Structures are given as C-alpha cells and as structure tokens.
Amino acid sequence: MEKEFLINVTPSETRMAVLEDGKLVELSIESSSAQRQIGNIYRGKVENVLPGMQAAFIDIGMEKNAFLFIDDLLPERGENGSASISDLLREGQEIIVQLVKEPMGNKGARVVTNLTIPGRYLVLMPTVDYIGISRRIEDEKERERLKKIAAHLKPKGMGLIIRTAAEGLQEEDLESDRDFLINLWQKILKKTKKGPTPALLFHDHDLLYRILRDLFTKEVDRLIIDDLSTYEKALDILSGLGPHLREKVKLFTGTSLFSVYGVEHQIEQALQRKIWLETGAYLVFDQTEALTVVDVNTGKFTGSTCLEDTVFHTNLAAAKEIARQIRLRNIGGIIIIDFIDMCDEGSRKQVLDCLAVELQKDKVKTNILGFTSLGLLEMTRKKTRPSLREQLQQTCSCCEGTGYKYSLETQTARAERRIMELGADYPKAEALLVGVNPAIAALLIGPGGARLGSLEKMTKKTIFIRGKDEIPLAEARIIAAGNKDHIQESALPVKEGEELELEVLEPHLNNPADGIARLDGYIIDIENAGGLVGQRVKVKIEKLFKTYAKAVICH
Numbered sequence: 001m002e003k004e005f006l007i008n009v010t011p012s013e014t015r016m017a018v019l020e021d022g023k024l025v026e027l028s029i030e031s032s033s034a035q036r037q038i039g040n041i042y043r044g045k046v047e048n049v050l051p052g053m054q055a056a057f058i059d060i061g062m063e064k065n066a067f068l069f070i071d072d073l074l075p076e077r078g079e080n081g082s083a084s085i086s087d088l089l090r091e092g093q094e095i096i097v098q099l100v101k102e103p104m105g106n107k108g109a110r111v112v113t114n115l116t117i118p119g120r121y122l123v124l125m126p127t128v129d130y131i132g133i134s135r136r137i138e139d140e141k142e143r144e145r146l147k148k149i150a151a152h153l154k155p156k157g158m159g160l161i162i163r164t165a166a167e168g169l170q171e172e173d174l175e176s177d178r179d180f181l182i183n184l185w186q187k188i189l190k191k192t193k194k195g196p197t198p199a200l201l202f203h204d205h206d207l208l209y210r211i212l213r214d215l216f217t218k219e220v221d222r223l224i225i226d227d228l229s230t231y232e233k234a235l236d237i238l239s240g241l242g243p244h245l246r247e248k249v250k251l252f253t254g255t256s257l258f259s260v261y262g263v264e265h266q267i268e269q270a271l272q273r274k275i276w277l278e279t280g281a282y283l284v285f286d287q288t289e290a291l292t293v294v295d296v297n298t299g300k301f302t303g304s305t306c307l308e309d310t311v312f313h314t315n316l317a318a319a320k321e322i323a324r325q326i327r328l329r330n331i332g333g334i335i336i337i338d339f340i341d342m343c344d345e346g347s348r349k350q351v352l353d354c355l356a357v358e359l360q361k362d363k364v365k366t367n368i369l370g371f372t373s374l375g376l377l378e379m380t381r382k383k384t385r386p387s388l389r390e391q392l393q394q395t396c397s398c399c400e401g402t403g404y405k406y407s408l409e410t411q412t413a414r415a416e417r418r419i420m421e422l423g424a425d426y427p428k429a430e431a432l433l434v435g436v437n438p439a440i441a442a443l444l445i446g447p448g449g450a451r452l453g454s455l456e457k458m459t460k461k462t463i464f465i466r467g468k469d470e471i472p473l474a475e476a477r478i479i480a481a482g483n484k485d486h487i488q489e490s491a492l493p494v495k496e497g498e499e500l501e502l503e504v505l506e507p508h509l510n511n512p513a514d515g516i517a518r519l520d521g522y523i524i525d526i527e528n529a530g531g532l533v534g535q536r537v538k539v540k541i542e543k544l545f546k547t548y549a550k551a552v553i554c555h
Contacts, residue, residue: 001217002016002020002220003018003020003220004222004223004224005017005018005019005211005222005224006019006225006226006258007208007211007223007224007230008257008258009225012031012032013030013031013101014029014206015175015258018173018215019261019263022261022268023324024262024266024270024328025327025328025361026269026327026328027263027328027330027388028211029288029391029392030206035203035206036207036210037099037100037102037109038101038102038384038385039098039204040200040202040203041097041098041200041202042060042098042190042201043094043095043096043191043195043197043198044059044095044096044097044111044198045058045092045095045197045198046058046089046093046094047057047065048065048089049086049089051085051086054069054070054084054085055067055068055070055085056068056085057108058111059198060097060289061199062103062109064101064103066097066109066111067107067111068097068111068112070088072100072112072113073088073112073113078477095113096115096192096201097111098111098112098113098115098116099383100112101383101385104385105289105354105390113127116161117181117185117202118163118204118214119180119181120154120162121163121177122150122162122177122178122181124159124160124162124185125158125159126158127158129158129159130149130160131147132159132161132250133146133147133150134161134163134167136164137166142167142168145514146167147162149171150162153171153174153178154432155178162174164217165242180327181327184202186391200286203211206441208230208233208237211223211242211444212234212237212242213241214470215363216238216242216243217363218244218245220245221248222248223248223249224251224252224257225249225250225251226251226254228251233251235249243481249480256499270325270329270388271389273285273286273403275321276299276326277299277317278317279299279314280299280300280318281296281297281298282299283295283318283321283322284297285325285329287329287387287389289333290333291333291336292335292338293335293337294335294338295323296314296322296337296339297320297340298314298340304357308343308344311340312347312350312351315340315351316351318339319339320354320355320358323358323362324359326362326366327383329387330364330385330386330387330388331381331387332381332383332384333380333381333383334378334379334380336376336377337355337376337379338375338377339375341375344460352377355368360437363379363385364382365382366379366380367380410438410474411437411440411473412440412443414474415473415474415475418475418476419463420455420456420458420459422478423459423463424459426478427484429462430461430487431481431482431484431488431491432459432462432477432480433464433466433481433491434465434466434477434479435466435478435479436465436467436471436475437467437468437471437472437475438467438468440473440474441465441466441467441521441522442521445465445523445547447547449547452465452547462487462488464491464492464546465522466493466520466521467518467520467521468521471483490511492544492549493522494519494524495544496541496542496543497540497541498540499554500537500541502519502539502551503536504516504517504526504532505518505526505533505535506533507530508525513527513528513530514526514528514529515529515530515531515533517551519537522547522549523547523549525549526551527550527552527553528553529553537553539553539554540554
C-alpha cells in the first residue's frame with residue numbers, strides 16, 4: 001500500500017491530507033487564527049464540584065469551563081476508588097490539567113490530571129508510574145526488548161510509553177528523547193509556581209511539527225509540501241527528529257496541490273450524505289451530536305450469481321468504505337451500521353473481520369461491539385475534536401440542521417390561516433391588501449383565482465395579493481385595509497394603457513401561445529409571448545382584473 005502525506009499551506013490555514021493508494025483517508029485542518037488545543041496543559045481553578053455527577057468544572061481561561069470526571073482525576077482516583085469527588089476537590093482550588101477533548105457545540109473542553117508529554121519516540125507521563133508499548137508494534141520479541149529499555153530509562157515515579165517510531169532503535173536513541181522530555185517537564189513545573197490562574201503552561205507544537213513528530217514514519221512513502229518556507233522548515237525539523245526521512249520530503253511547485261491529487265473532490269464527497277460505491281451500491285450517513293447511523297443499500301448493484309452472494313459482496317465493499325469514511329469524516333461517539341441482512345453466519349463474520357482490519361489503520365481508538373439481535377452493527381470511536389462536517393460546514397438557517405423545510409404548499413396553507421386571522425382584526429374593512437412572499441403569491445391565488453375566491457368567502461372580504469421579497473414564506477402582512485374601490489386602486493401595480501418592459505417567465509399553462517410575466521406577484525398575461533420565455537419585451541396593459549392583467553406586445 002502506497003502512503004502519501006500532502007500539506008497545503010495558505011495564509012488562513014494549513015491542511016494535511018493522508019492518501020492510501022491515492023484515496024483520501026484523513027484530513028487535518030489548522031486555522032492560523034484558531035490553534036489546536038488538545039494536549040495543552042493548564043493551571044486551572046475549580047469552579048464547581050458536582051457530587052451527583054462525580055465531576056467538576058474547571059476554569060482554564062476558555063469561554064466555557066472545562067469538564068473533569070472523577071475517573072480522570074488521577075492519581076487520587078486510583079488511591080481512593082470509592083471516594084466522592086467532593087472529598088478530592090474543593091471550589092477555588094488550583095489544579096494542573098491537560099486538555100484531551102476540544103470544546104464542541106454547547107459542551108466545554110474535557111480535561112484530565114494524568115498528564116502526557118509526547119516526544120518523537122517516547123511519551124512521558126510525569127504523574128503516574130507506568131510503562132506502555134505502542135500496540136502497533138506487534139513483534140513480541142521487540143516489545144519485550146523495548147519494555148526492558150523503558151524500565152531502565154523511566155524516571156522514578158514517572159511513566160514512559162514507547163511510540164511506534166521507536167521500533168528497532170537502540171537505548172541511546174531513546175535516552176536523548178527522554179532527557180528532552182524531562183527537561184520540558186521541569187520547565188512546566190517552574191511555570192506552575194508563578195503567575196495568574198488560569199494560565200496556559202504548555203502548548204503543543206503546530207500541525208507541521210506534530211505531523212513530523214507523530215505520524216511521519218518509514219511507512220510513509222513521501223511527504224509533499226506546496227509552500228517553500230514550510231518545506232524548508234520541515235527539512236530543518238527532520239534534521240533533529242529523523243534525518244533519514246528528509247529524502248522523502250518533496251516540494252510541489254505547480255498550482256493547486258489538492259486538486260492535482262484529487263483531494264478537493266474527495267473532501268466534497270465526504271461532506272455528502274450519500275456515498276456511491278464502485279459496485280453501484282451506496283451508503284447513507286446520518287450524523288447527530290452523539291450518534292451516527294450508516295445505512296447500506298444495494299442501489300444499482302445486482303450481482304451475478306444469487307441474492308446471498310450479492311448481499312455479501314455489497315456488505316464487504318461497504319465495510320471497507322465505511323472504515324475509510326469514519327476516519328475521513330472524523331466521526332466519533334456511537335456508530336450504528338445497518339448492513340443488508342445476511343442469513344449466513346460465516347458471511348457476517350467475514351464482513352465483521354473486514355471492518356476490523358480496515359479500522360486497524362485508524363490511529364483513533366475504536367471498539368466494535370458486534371451485531372445486535374436486529375442485525376445492526378454497533379461500534380464506538382473516541383471523539384476528541386470536531387468532525388469534518390463540524391469543521392467545514394454550519395447549520396442551515398432555514399432547516400436548522402434537519403435537512404428539511406416546509407413545502408411551498410404547506411407554506412401557502414399557513415399563509416392562508418394567517419390571512420384569516422388578519423381578516424378578523426379588521427371587522428369593518430371591505431377589502432384587504434395583503435403582502436406575501438412572491439414564491440407563494442401565485443399558489444395563494446390559485447388557477448383562475450379559485451383559491452383566493454374561497455378565501456374571500458371564508459373571510460367575507462375582498463382580498464388583493466401583492467408579492468414582496470422581504471416577507472418570509474408562510475407569513476402574511478396587511479399593507480392596507482378599507483373601502484374596496486380605494487384598496488383596488490392601490491393594490492394593482494399597473495394601469496390600463498400603461499406601457500412597460502417585462503421579462504417573460506413561462507408559457508401560459510392553459511394557452512401556451514401566451515407568455516406570463518409577474519410584477520410584485522401580480523400576473524401579466526402577454527398575448528403571443530409564449531415563444532419569448534427568458535426575453536424582456538415592451539408591453540401595453542389592455543385590461544385589468546383583480547388577480548391578473550391582459551397585455552399585448554408593443555410593436
């Protein structure tokens with residue numbers, strides 16, 4: 001499998017794409033105005049202690065207080081397994097915490113007291129006595145060798161985690177990384193003893209440095225950067241972190257790196273609800289704050305042998321794409337996958353195994369719980385930062401995130417009800433001039449004015465309709481009320497004999513030889529203009545009616 005990193009730099013943001021065999025599997029975006037906060041260490045102040053939730057809110061200087069759960073209050077929690085959080089914390093107390101989950105939506109950040117400071121090959125855990133080996137190092141002999149080195153290098157009372165990049169390295173290589181991390185921890189400790197509270201004690205590096213430190217390993221075939229200064233900075237950083245990797249860094253001198261590699265198009269696809277597979281089947285992603293549902297459909301894929309075989313191959317292709325989309329969309333929380341029903345238990349296991357193998361490529365922790373009695377696959381994925389959709393999009397102001405809005409017919413019915421209410425507010429008026437949105441004006445009038453006629457019977461008033469762009473759909477406003485003749489004079493936007501220029505919008509429904517134009521929602525029926533749709537013509541108003549006027553083209 002070919003693996004490539006692409007880094008695109010603009011004045012406003014830096015984007016990093018991970019490609020596996022040309023397919024986009026991960027996207028990281030860091031804005032120049034909003035730096036990443038995960039990994040930051042703060043001196044905070046306890047604002048509220050909530051025994052009923054076994055949690056506390058910590059002021060770390062952000063807009064919203066951070067959330068600290070009792071299980072993340074270490075090492076105190078380990079020594080006091082049955083203690084209440086009110087026994088461990090008090091309001092006003094200063095506390096050192098690390099941010100592990102960024103603020104999302106209405107929720108504040110999540111913090112822990114078990115601190116971790118990452119290096120190139122090691123992670124220092126200054127608050128716990130622990131040794132860990134990256135699960136991506138699979139060779140048991142290598143794990144044992146590194147574990148012995150870690151035990152020798154580990155500072156007393158602290159912990160060390162061996163990272164994947166340390167595989168095959170000697171003790172002296174890891175020792176220099178350990179010394180660097182201990183020196184960094186000593187600087188953080190000095191900051192804890194002075195200055196105001198809350199305060200930022202440690203800020204992790206920018207996106208480029210984190211990529212080179214955490215992700216850029218020998219498994220990556222090449223790193224392509226489209227900015228000269230960033231390219232030179234990367235080479236400089238690698239001189240210390242990994243000189244043997246410098247030859248894999250390339251400078252892109254063309255235009256639009258992401259477009260050339262097809263990344264822009266794949267980002268657009270990852271924001272869509274429906275994803276088509278190469279087989280003709282498709283997936284549907286419905287994402288909420290805590291739960292994501294993925295629906296698998298055969299679509300255009302009909303298979304070649306039998307139904308069970310078609311279903312199996314559809315689900316197998318879907319499992320691979322779902323794993324990729326979960327990583328790319330950065331979906332977290334509970335994930336429910338509705339695969340197409342499979343009768344054969346062996347087929348279900350193969351699909352499950354396929355998904356598990358694909359998810360092993362994901363550096364974010366996932367947990368597959370298996371199929372439910374209804375045949376739905378349950379899994380979870382750790383959520384530490386906003387999803388791709390939350391990063392790049394915002395909630396639609398019309399549908400407020402539902403993806404739906406009222407149909408024009410429903411909006412028209414609502415406007416009707418509003419007009420009836422308004423009519424009751426003017427008991428002495430013979431006629432009403434009502435303003436509505438132009439999109440529903442014609443529907444409100446109806447064919448030949450029939451719908452408006454019914455409304456007049458119910459309100460016992462003569463009603464004139466005028467379209468106004470500034471009026472929202474489903475709303476109706478009284479522009480004028482009073483004597484019928486007076487209202488009619490002010491209601492109609494044109495006069496008999498008047499000449500004006502109008503655009504022909506559509507042919508007449510019942511007489512296609514004529515064309516239709518509109519003026520403030522008022523219909524102008526233009527004789528012999530059915531073939532001039534889209535053109536502007538000069539017309540003369542011949543005859544006026546309450547809901548429309550007849551006109552002829554001026555020659």
